[in-house]
Amino acid sequence: MTERIIIAGSGGQGIMLLGKVLAEGALLENKFVTWLPAYGPEVRGGAAHCMVTISDDEIGSPHIDQADALIIMNQLSLDKFKGRLKDTGLMVVNSSLAKPDQSMETKTISGKFTDIAIGLGNIKVANMVALGSYLAAKRIVSPENILKVIQEMAPKDKPELLQVNIAALKKGTEFKHG
Amino acid sequence: MTERIIIAGSGGQGIMLLGKVLAEGALLENKFVTWLPAYGPEVRGGAAHCMVTISDDEIGSPHIDQADALIIMNQLSLDKFKGRLKDTGLMVVNSSLAKPDQSMETKTISGKFTDIAIGLGNIKVANMVALGSYLAAKRIVSPENILKVIQEMAPKDKPELLQVNIAALKKGTEFKHG
């Protein structure tokens, strides 16, 4: 098994973190894993993406040309990356900020992750909603391990932050693809 | 014909100039010629030498390992360079400041160049006395051409300087080797 995931959005959307949580989860399961960030010239507000590869085998390039899954958080990223999904791939789109192309033939999960996050009281957890819905479709890493990671990463002095992240993850897992 | 000459003494004795005059003279005669300076770590008062090669043929290294002639202006230079004269070479020594080794088998001209220069009223022209005596023994360049060079090089506003240099050169040519 080798799963190549591109996660893309804009700076401030927690793109890098989403990827890291996924990568740490895979590490807990003793998988091979690589995480590769990429930044545009913009420091803030610009495009940002990262690439996560999870495998039972040694991993070649951490750079992904054709992905098994895209997690897309805004329109610009959608436009930029939609061509890089394999025909058999899974597309996860934040429809709060991006309009998935109807003509796309690949399996797609789309949800208003940002709106959901706002609903949860913290716009920043849209990334966890997205992660949850990806995991719901592809059990590359078990949600339990992802939970563990989130628990470890969360600042100990802000329990409410942890809670909202967990809630977001859960919301995500409730998505159905179709 | 290829003549390789090492001229050595201390900074301030006009070593470089001696070599340049010789080289310019050779140029007037359309010979191939190279002049190569070498300075020690001392800027002033230290050792100085230059190497002049004059030839009818293209010249290889401007650096001289074994010389056809040595023009030696002081003791330190004598000690340093005496081993670098060919058996068939000519040694020209300023005996005012160096004591030529009696055991040396090579043809030697020695004269009190510095004393002669002092006698001429300018200690600095010891170099020209030395050059003269070298030319007396080896007509590698004609004294007329050397005279021309000296005349061209001398600052136009100091005719007395030219005269004392010419006088020194003449004095030199009067030396006999033996």
Added chain:
Amino acid sequence: MPKILMSGNDAIAEGAIQAGCSFYAGYPITPQNELTAYMANNMPKRGGIFIQAEAEVAAINMVFGAAAAGVRAMTSSSSPGISLKQEGISYIAGAELPAVIVNIMRGGPGLGNIAPSQSDYFQATRSGGHGDYHCLVLAPASVQEGYDLTYLAFSLADKYRVPAIILGDGLLGQMMEPVKLTSQRPGLPAKPWALTGCAGRKANVAKSFYLKEGDLEKLNLKLQKKYKEIIAQEQRWEELFLDDARLALVAYGSMARIAKSAVKTLRAKGKRVGLIRPVSLWPFPKKAFAKPRNKYLVIEMSYGQMLEDVQLVLCGKAQVEFLGRSGGGIPSEEEIISKVNKIYNG
């Protein structure tokens, strides 16, 4: 100790600290900023010195000083900054000081861009500075190796009293992978030549200046002798499927990871291809090429730099093909496979 997820830059920094590096001076530059930041965060806490130097030139010369004073010292930068350090590296080599220099290469020439690249191979392996010197050059291909080879670089630098370079690229520096940290601190070797004050001994001098006729040549002969020994002792490489290979791919660093994937894919399709991954770039692992083989394909994120080393080793005894991209272009697995398909027969 369990594995932890770490970036290459962090792993190199941690490897240095574990190796007993107690002095780091650097100047920020992408894509190695995490390394500098890691040092800023960790050195003071762990008894070491961190200095953000005013510039790369100052940084390498601070390292000269710290190394002359006998401690394990390191600097890091990326391509343009490494170019600025060339004079200093030449001095370190000439003064026979041990030090580690990390270059996380980016696209060039000039300001180029911040994409990964392997275009500084010549500079690293053939003394980008002046004079007949060499640096030991190690090229990690994984984050784990970033850690391990940095650790090793310090001990080799000390052993031979030479500068050692860790040559990585932006991919390696910025990617995260699981790493196992081995936490035994090494015993540091005695350095009787170090500048520590002359109490109880003659004064020591750290220098590369030899004015007396013949002395500098003597130093050079000494260096050459040392280099011969390093060439004999320190060739390192990894190999894969070479036994029956008709065609061996040659690639280092991040590039080798992609080449390895290609090799596996090709093997799965029944092609007899293998891989030589040089780990030490200087000394170049000539020994890996000892067994006669028909064909090689050298793959680089540059336009044929390591290629020359392969050609020099093989000396016409095998067919050597090349695939390279530069300026941020990375030969993909597909490109490699299609190149292999072209040259495999015939």
Added chain:
Amino acid sequence: MPKILMSGNDAIAEGAIQAGCSFYAGYPITPQNELTAYMANNMPKRGGIFIQAEAEVAAINMVFGAAAAGVRAMTSSSSPGISLKQEGISYIAGAELPAVIVNIMRGGPGLGNIAPSQSDYFQATRSGGHGDYHCLVLAPASVQEGYDLTYLAFSLADKYRVPAIILGDGLLGQMMEPVKLTSQRPGLPAKPWALTGCAGRKANVAKSFYLKEGDLEKLNLKLQKKYKEIIAQEQRWEELFLDDARLALVAYGSMARIAKSAVKTLRAKGKRVGLIRPVSLWPFPKKAFAKPRNKYLVIEMSYGQMLEDVQLVLCGKAQVEFLGRSGGGIPSEEEIISKVNKIYNG
């Protein structure tokens, strides 16, 4: 015009001025100080700019500026100073600016000494700076050639928009020889890309920075294409007695003069030896090696740098021997002859 006696340093400076060089920035260093002094004396009188820069790094970047503004510009230094210029040279290459850099090499590594040396061959021919770039490298062997090749370097630099290096050594820089100055000032080519103010045209930019994905690779491909053309067009060398030679000596610069003497002496003794003297070091004159020949002896004032180029050309097709000294040591005619005697038969 009659010949005049001139040092190599002066001749290079004069060659530059004759070529229309109107900007020079440099920083003193032995053994090239005469060049800087010549420029200080002559540039202001003859309508050019002379700047004694605060350091070598500033000097090369001033040259970047002057070249970007469209004039012929030059800097000079010796080994340690040239190491400091590596970043700047890489920028000049990346921004495709024409400029001339003179390196009068001295003994290394580090501070080394001021004796002549050829130890910066790798640095010059294999981009001591970062990135996949090349400088055109010309190596004069006489003072006359110092003059002529500098003149040529400017026109080639303009033609290809690349940095060109004059690679000499302390012997060449400091020796005097008769020189014939050819005093035709060249017509300078139009430079529509130069920074002159944007009156009547779109704004020009001089840069080596390409952020957009793919753009830097495009620049690099453009550079590689240019380099291919230079390799095809600009190989230069001198040859002597090659027709029937069993053994060809290969040497450049001052070293070639000594090799030439040795060849003549050996010929006089009936030995069929000849000489290839590379005049362009990059591009390396591969064409000179086209004719099959049994044996080569490469001679350098360094420990086998050009040697690699000879081996790369010959690719195992001939026996290649080496004789080299460094750090101020110069292989003598006698050493060459005795080496030849050893390898000539068998």
Added chain:
Amino acid sequence: MDKIYSHPQSLRDVPTHYCPGCGHGLAHRLIAEAVDELKIRERVIAVAPVGCAVIAYDYWDFDCSEAAHGRALAVATGIKRVRPQNIVFTYQGDGDLAAIGTNETIHAANRGENLTVFFINNAVYGMTGGQMAPTTLLNQKTSTTPEGRDAQLQGYPLKISEMLALLPGVKYIERVALSSPQEIIKTKKAIKKALLNQIEGVGFSLVEMLSPCPTYWGLSPKDSLEWIKNTMAKEFPLGVIK
């Protein structure tokens, strides 16, 4: 109805890559306005830095050169000496001008090159991710001073403008702030004066602009302006220095 504030001709009408509230955009615009008003767009040759403003040449519509990090004043010297009829200015960050480029800065100033320097002091290295700059304030946290700048270890905020003012070759130095409409008007005046000095052959002129970097100050754009006013300008006093 007249347009009383419009987009300067010398500034291309394209979005910049700067963060929201970044001072670079402001500085670019003010320089472009000054260039327009002095009618020198066709004579200008600007030298862009390596720093967040590295692609300033994509924003300005006049001739520009890049310079290696820190070397803008060396590049500018090369340009100006061979093209004295052009108006040459550098635009440099604090890292560029006062860390790696200190040598070039001081010696170009000391030579009294007839150049104009726009010095963007944002107390941090923006481009590389918020490391300490020579101008970072004491106790200011950056990615390389995680505990805040400590005078004992990293020394003091460097007032390079004050140092340069000692040099006889330097004719005009003013420190301004991009912190409010009023200060921005002053900034524009200073920029114009510094360019005019060059036009008139007066000599080396430098305008230091305290400039917000909300991103690495960890402040909102608005709070960044407050911080300039209340904190930064205390350490770096505004006004004509020479």
Added chain:
Amino acid sequence: MDKIYSHPQSLRDVPTHYCPGCGHGLAHRLIAEAVDELKIRERVIAVAPVGCAVIAYDYWDFDCSEAAHGRALAVATGIKRVRPQNIVFTYQGDGDLAAIGTNETIHAANRGENLTVFFINNAVYGMTGGQMAPTTLLNQKTSTTPEGRDAQLQGYPLKISEMLALLPGVKYIERVALSSPQEIIKTKKAIKKALLNQIEGVGFSLVEMLSPCPTYWGLSPKDSLEWIKNTMAKEFPLGVIK
């Protein structure tokens, strides 16, 4: 009978390569005396420059490091930070310290490194044959200013000590002259103070010595001392600067 002036232990009893009347010999001796008197020979690590004093380590009898031209203060920083118990000083010419090394000088000073700097200002590059130094006086002829230094082209003599004095990290700067027995006594005092500051942890201290270079001034040793007194010290006033 007592020896009241004798050869210091820290100075090897060997002839130097300096020209007759050169100030480097004097400066070496005074530093050696101070080191002896402070009893720190066994703790000292000196950093020699590239300049005429490049082989100072052949003359001093204590640990020494070379440094690439201009980088003495970077090397010294590296040494001192890892060996704070040692006494580390640099010895640098004007080209070394104030031209190529300006950046290292200013930033080591600004970091307030606890180092001592001996700065030999001889208004010229001695080692390379008498070129202009940053400290060369106006109209002074050198091999690169054959018509004399021209403020328009080469700028003004650089008073780097005065510039450094602006930095809070700098604790002591004095300019002295190697021009007469009296001044030499003052010089020795300044040297001792600068070393003592380091011993006591006070911080960055620098002694600038106006030093004769008879060779490239084209003056006799005696006239060189006069020139320091009458000409050079006018441009570079003696005394405690900070």
Added chain:
Amino acid sequence: MPRITINKNKCKGCLLCVGVCPQGLIVAQEALNVRGVKPVRFKAGGKCAGCARCALICPDCCIEVYK
């Protein structure tokens, strides 16, 4: 009546103009622009003084003022 125009798609939503308008005539908008940020808009009908404070402070040159 003086007025301003705001280039909505260049606006980065830094809100500096909002802070300096003495009349409070500039307000944040909810809809995102092409950059994905919430740009500001001019509240028409207010008493714009044409003082250009907003234009002066805008780092992205989004604002033009008419009087």
Added chain:
Amino acid sequence: MPRITINKNKCKGCLLCVGVCPQGLIVAQEALNVRGVKPVRFKAGGKCAGCARCALICPDCCIEVYK
């Protein structure tokens, strides 16, 4: 009586000591030393004050003073 010694072979003949001796007790010598320069010598019998001015100014550390 105070006196000085001069290391003749280290002396470079710069004559600085000659110029500063208040008693005029140091004079140039005609014979060259091993360095090839004319060193100075101490005129014995004069009224040396032991002031050490000569030693202070000697750049080559040739002079020692006894009192």
